[in-house]
Amino acid sequence: MFRAKRRTVVTVAAVAAVLLAGALAVTLTEGSGQASGVTYIGGDNSQQVYAAGHRALAPDFTGTSLNGTPIRLASYRGKVVVLNFWGSWCAPCRAEGPTLAVLSEQYRSKGVSFLGDDVGDTTANALAFTHDIGIGYPSVNDASYSIVQDFSRVASVGYTPTTVVIDQTGRIAGLVIGKISYQSMTTILNDVAASP
Amino acid sequence: MTDVHTPREQAEAQGEETGSFGITETEPDATGSGAETGPSAGWLRWGWRQLTSMRTALVLLFLLALGSVPGSVLPQQGSDPAAVQQYFASHPALAPWLNHLGLFNVFAAPWFAAIYLLLFTSLVGCVVPRTFKLAGSARTPPPRAPRNLRRLPHSASFPSALAPGAAVDAAAAMLGGQRFRLRRPASGDSGHWVSAEKGYLREAGNLLFHLALLGVLVSIALGGLFGYKADKLLVEGQAFSDTLPALDEFHPGRLVSGSDLAPFTLTLDRFSASYLTSGGSRGQPSDFNASVTYSPSPGAPSRTYNIRINDPLPVDSTKVYLIGHGYAPVFRVTDSRGNVAYNEATPFIPANTGTFLSDGVVKAPDASLGFMGVFVPTAVSVGGTLESAFPAADFPAVSLIGYSGNLGMNSGVPQSVYQLNTAGMTKISGSPRLMLPGQTWTLPGGRGAITFVGVKQWVSLAITYDPGQVPALVCGMLALGGLLVSFLVRRRRVFVRAVPAASGGGSVVTVGGLARTDASGGFEEEFAELAAELAAQQKPEPNNQSEAGA
Numbered sequence: 001m002f003r004a005k006r007r008t009v010v011t012v013a014a015v016a017a018v019l020l021a022g023a024l025a026v027t028l029t030e031g032s033g034q035a036s037g038v039t040y041i042g043g044d045n046s047q048q049v050y051a052a053g054h055r056a057l058a059p060d061f062t063g064t065s066l067n068g069t070p071i072r073l074a075s076y077r078g079k080v081v082v083l084n085f086w087g088s089w090c091a092p093c094r095a096e097g098p099t100l101a102v103l104s105e106q107y108r109s110k111g112v113s114f115l116g117d118d119v120g121d122t123t124a125n126a127l128a129f130t131h132d133i134g135i136g137y138p139s140v141n142d143a144s145y146s147i148v149q150d151f152s153r154v155a156s157v158g159y160t161p162t163t164v165v166i167d168q169t170g171r172i173a174g175l176v177i178g179k180i181s182y183q184s185m186t187t188i189l190n191d192v193a194a195s196p
Numbered sequence: 197m198t199d200v201h202t203p204r205e206q207a208e209a210q211g212e213e214t215g216s217f218g219i220t221e222t223e224p225d226a227t228g229s230g231a232e233t234g235p236s237a238g239w240l241r242w243g244w245r246q247l248t249s250m251r252t253a254l255v256l257l258f259l260l261a262l263g264s265v266p267g268s269v270l271p272q273q274g275s276d277p278a279a280v281q282q283y284f285a286s287h288p289a290l291a292p293w294l295n296h297l298g299l300f301n302v303f304a305a306p307w308f309a310a311i312y313l314l315l316f317t318s319l320v321g322c323v324v325p326r327t328f329k330l331a332g333s334a335r336t337p338p339p340r341a342p343r344n345l346r347r348l349p350h351s352a353s354f355p356s357a358l359a360p361g362a363a364v365d366a367a368a369a370m371l372g373g374q375r376f377r378l379r380r381p382a383s384g385d386s387g388h389w390v391s392a393e394k395g396y397l398r399e400a401g402n403l404l405f406h407l408a409l410l411g412v413l414v415s416i417a418l419g420g421l422f423g424y425k426a427d428k429l430l431v432e433g434q435a436f437s438d439t440l441p442a443l444d445e446f447h448p449g450r451l452v453s454g455s456d457l458a459p460f461t462l463t464l465d466r467f468s469a470s471y472l473t474s475g476g477s478r479g480q481p482s483d484f485n486a487s488v489t490y491s492p493s494p495g496a497p498s499r500t501y502n503i504r505i506n507d508p509l510p511v512d513s514t515k516v517y518l519i520g521h522g523y524a525p526v527f528r529v530t531d532s533r534g535n536v537a538y539n540e541a542t543p544f545i546p547a548n549t550g551t552f553l554s555d556g557v558v559k560a561p562d563a564s565l566g567f568m569g570v571f572v573p574t575a576v577s578v579g580g581t582l583e584s585a586f587p588a589a590d591f592p593a594v595s596l597i598g599y600s601g602n603l604g605m606n607s608g609v610p611q612s613v614y615q616l617n618t619a620g621m622t623k624i625s626g627s628p629r630l631m632l633p634g635q636t637w638t639l640p641g642g643r644g645a646i647t648f649v650g651v652k653q654w655v656s657l658a659i660t661y662d663p664g665q666v667p668a669l670v671c672g673m674l675a676l677g678g679l680l681v682s683f684l685v686r687r688r689r690v691f692v693r694a695v696p697a698a699s700g701g702g703s704v705v706t707v708g709g710l711a712r713t714d715a716s717g718g719f720e721e722e723f724a725e726l727a728a729e730l731a732a733q734q735k736p737e738p739n740n741q742s743e744a745g746a
Contacts, residue, residue: 085441088561088562089559089613090610091604091605091606091607091608091609091610091611092608092609092610094561094605094606094608095606095607095608096608097606119441119442120436120441120442122539122540124528124536124537124538124539124540125537125538125539125540125562128531128535128536128537128538128560128562128563129561129562131535131562132562143434143435144434144435144436144437144442144461144463145436145437145439145441145442146437146461146494148437148439148441148442149437149438149439149442149459149461149494150494152439152440152441152454152455153455153459157441158439158440158441158454159440159441160441162441179608
């Protein structure tokens with residue numbers, strides 16, 4: 001009887017170990033499957049909106065704009081801020097640029113400020129693009145992705161481009177991962193601007 | 197052992213038998229026991245026993261090795277997708293079939309997963325029950341002394357001056373002093389005997405080996421679940437923060453997300469590579485050194501480090517390895533109105549790792565210009581063709597082919613930074629333009645100009661985090677240690693029985709010995725020594741000797 005009981009214990013232990021091995025196997029398969037281009041996460045205009053009370057505080061940052069003027073996020077408190085993470089090397093960023101330029105003009109009177117965070121770029125390349133497209137709002141120089149790193153700790157900023165909407169109290173109200181569309185941005189902005 | 201002894205006697209002296217060492221087949225001790233729980237349970241049990249047998253494990257191990265062969269012979273999607281496409285182009289009939297069998301992505305193929313899953317199941321199913329068994333075996337006391345010790349492989353007999361009880365007591369005291377584990381008759385037993393056993397360390401070593409083997413499996417799983425590997429190309433003077441968008445590639449474990457990355461920031465201050473300048477291996481690298489400044493977390497004070505080959509930067513439980521390097525010529529492109537549209541060190545990829553002749557592209561979408569280039573660190577002309585004579589940047593030069601038009605980047609479809617999509621572009625007439633640092637090529641038709649400003653170097657960094665690495669190493673060493681112990685220590689038993697002498701007050705003491713394993717070399721001497729020692733201990737008075745010797 002003792003023998004039989006022990007065999008049950010043994011079998012249970014073995015099965016548990018097998019499950020562990022199974023998890024390992026899945027892991028290995030997963031790892032090799034993701035071997036190429038893993039950084040292209042989503043990127044197809046997936047958006048997240050957070051209700052008031054469920055919004056994470058946007059990390060403050062200070063930096064220098066592409067034109068050399070100082071920029072501080074906290075100085076925008078009281079306004080809705082659209083913060084666009086972009087780079088002139090990034091094709092989806094270039095594609096959404098004109099839409100952002102139009103939106104920034106349209107929402108200026110509604111107390112919405114637009115701000116760019118230029119990542120992995122050189123100032124010359126970035127300025128050539130903003131002049132080319134006619135983007136009027138400033139961009140902070142973030143060649144080393146340090147502002148991105150801060151934001152990635154509180155929101156799903158894991159892809160370029162990502163566009164974050166920050167409410168009047170400095171909290172993240174919503175974000176669009178990948179190329180924005182005019183429709184998706186106006187939906188979020190009208191929502192956030194209407195209910196502060 | 198000779199076959200004079202009866203099997204039962206042997207078995208009694210041996211006690212329960214365990215395998216010699218390591219992974220042995222599980223014993224078919226429960227044959228036929230399936231009958232009581234129904235035939236399907238019996239079949240399941242039979243299947244489980246087959247799967248966890250060492251034979252199956254070996255076959256699976258062999259299959260795993262065999263299955264990895266196409267992974268190294270054929271190009272793999274994960275490591276070199278371009279080579280796979282090339283293979284498809286050159287073997288249009290064969291390639292689709294190979295693809296169907298998953299041979300271009302062997303390590304992710306279901307059949308490959310099936311092999312190693314079964315192997316792991318087999319290993320675990322074998323090791324776990326054995327662990328319990330060994331733990332039990334390490335605890336068991338020696339068996340009762342057999343009746344006739346003379347039938348054991350080693351035996352001796354001598355007269356003792358002591359009474360049987362005292363003789364056995366004295367023998368037990370001596371054996372106990374030599375760290376034998378003892379067993380004496382229970383209170384109701386008749387006779388005077390002691391069983392002694394030594395070498396339990398063998399079982400302990402065996403147990404350690406099995407547990408450590410399980411530990412290795414768990415460690416590997418740990419690394420697979422919580423570890424990650426990321427790659428980043430960085431040009432001298434550039435900095436990056438360890439966050440998902442900044443990385444070129446990210447291979448996370450099953451339970452890792454981008455927010456688990458160590459929040460360090462790293463700047464490449466300078467990279468230097470030294471090459472041998474003479475001798476037969478001229479041009480071979482002799483040293484690499486990447487000087488970096490890093491900050492382990494936002495706001496932390498920055499420190500400096502020199503990353504070399506096999507000398508990674510340890511930062512916040514990750515390791516940053518130097519895995520590659522190359523040249524990044526700096527270009528400045530101006531558009532038709534003279535405005536700067538591009539000014540950047542552009543990484544070129546070595547096409548020849550011996551001479552560092554490298555390929556790259558320059559994309560200036562805001563000037564509607566693109567260039568395909570070849571960079572050579574030490575330029576020489578070989579029959580009119582640009583070649584590199586040495587891997588160091590002693591006489592750098594680039595050769596550019598210009599294109600004008602739409603680069604297709606504003607359409608939003610992600611592009612490789614190392615490829616120029618010339619579908620919407622026209623080639624700027626003329627042969628490739630050779631440029632030295634500082635030279636400017638003014639493009640025909642007022643399209644703009646490109647200046648080869650200078651040369652920087654880039655490094656490729658691998659950021660790895662493997663929480664299973666140290667446990668796997670420790671477990672591996674413990675497994676080796678356990679295996680050695682179980683090899684070197686042998687388990688042996690000594691039995692002592694005493695009966696009253698035929699005449700006089702003394703007794704006759706019989707000593708039997710048995711080494712339990714095949715690795716019994718040397719036991720003969722040990723036993724003889726022990727028997728002699730016992731005999732000497734209980735040597736009768738000289739006047740009794742003649743009687744007892746009869």
